[in-house]
Amino acid sequence: MSQSAVPGRDTVYVFLGRTAGGRPAAARRLLRRAGGTLLGRAEAEIRVGRDVAGRPIVDTGDAVELPVSVSHAGGVVVVAARLAGGVGVDVERRRDLPAVALARRWYAPQEAAWLGERPADQRAEAFLSLWTAKEAVGKVLGRGLRDGGLRRPMPVPGEPAGELLRPLPGGGGLRVGHPRLAGAGPLDPARDGLVLAGELVLAVAVDGPADGVELVVD
Secondary structure (H helix, E strand, O other): OOOOOOOOOOEEEEEEEEOOOOHHHHHHHHHHHHHHHHHOOOHHHOEEEEOOOOOEEEEOOOOOEEOEEEEEEOOEEEEEEOOOOOEEEEEEEOOOOOHHHHHHHHOOHHHHHHHHOOOHHHHHHHHHHHHHHHHHHHHHHOOOOOOOHHHOOOOOOOOOOOOOOEEOOOOOOEEEEOOOOOOOOEEEEEOOEEEEHHHEEEEEEEEOOOOEEEEEEO
16 A cells, blocks of 8 residues: 655554564564655665664664654554654553453552553453553653553543543653554454454554654555
């Protein structure tokens, strides 16, 4: 599918694809696509590598570097890219887990209390929404979940309604949100069955305000 960046808009582009052929190859494919889309160059001209800390690098060899982030989950690879500043992405498969017990162990008390107040059938997704938000923010900061990242406070998922990228409590310019993937269709005929977009929890974080998020299914 042809895709080009919209001039004058600070848009975060999120590319989703299958990992058939191996994670590294799938990630490189989407990183090149992201570079071609946002840098306005042929994908053959896009270079993909890693910095000294192991973070992905996308550039054209002429000092123009594109901020990117990569995440994987059960048959799916996700790449986020943004011209105007830092970006982070994290994805998890929806699944059953002891959400309240894990939240009490890993999250700040107020987040664990909020999660415990959710209906029982919503707690696993609530836990994963907070987890992916923390991971995505940690990638923007360049330190993942180190230095107390699991205790870093996140905005309550889905509140306020209608605002996708919400500021973190305490300011600092970071924002995070959860683009909805339901209805995007099948992504990968994985070994354990068809992976549907609605089975994924996806978080995107940015440094500073952004105009929106564009989802592209590869």
